[in-house]
Amino acid sequence: MFPHRYAAPMWSLFRIVVGFLFMCHGLATVFGVLGGNRGTGEALEAGTWPGWYAGVIQLVCGILVLAGLGTRPAAILASGSMAYAYFTVHQPEALMPIQNGGVTPALYAWSLLMIAVLGAGPWSLDALIARRRGAAEPVGADRGELAATRR
Secondary structure (H helix, E strand, O other), X not given: OOOOXXXXXXXXXXXXXXXXXXXXXXXXXXXXXXXXXXXXXXXXXXXXXXXXXXXXHHHHHHHHHHHOOOHXXXXXXXXXHHHHHHHHHXXXXXXXXXXXXXXXXHHHHHHHHHHHHHOOOOOOHHHHHXXXXXXXXXXXXXXXXXXXXXX
8 A cells, every 4th residue: 555665654654644734723713822813812602603613623632633543533523524514614604716706715624634544653552552452453554565664
């Protein structure tokens, strides 16, 4: 799957960066830090539908994806929430993401879906847990990837 020897570590770095950025959106929405919700400097009121719940998903799933713990379910939930945001908030304005301001949710939806499909990679808590349990392969790896990363 990943023939280059640096591909597996780079995949882990990609997952870490996506998780961190996604978590930052959640922090801004839920706690009002990092510029707050949509740059207002404030958090959304707790329980506000759907924004506050989306912020909680961004925060929790972002932390899980960043750490590589329960990565696949967290990434599926996060990807779905971004697809929902794109199709309910942005797509009614115009067809293309560049026209409707939906580039960020579209990129998050596809990036997180890719993480869900390919797994966490070798630098993750999922892989650490798998190694401690005696599993032969890290989460998200196939035999070709392992052979390529050990060269």
